[in-house]
Amino acid sequence: MKTISICIGSACHVKGSYEVIEVLKKLIVEQSLQSELEITAAFCLKNCVDAVSVKRWDGKVLSVSRENVSQIFQDEIVAYL
């Protein structure tokens, strides 16, 4: 099981971290990845200027938005499973 952590700190919250979490949850179910991937909430990942911050299991911090979350999920998360 690999974990991705979505920041729910104030900068990321304002930029839509809860919507990003909802989209990620949906993508995980749609692609039947529930046994491989879990998501968790995190506090500030020190990447506020590029919020919403999502930390991959290997420590890489990704900058995600409502607009690019599906693309980032495929290119930076699913591709590395």
Ligand code: FES
């Ligand atoms: S609040 Fe999300 S990185 Fe700082």
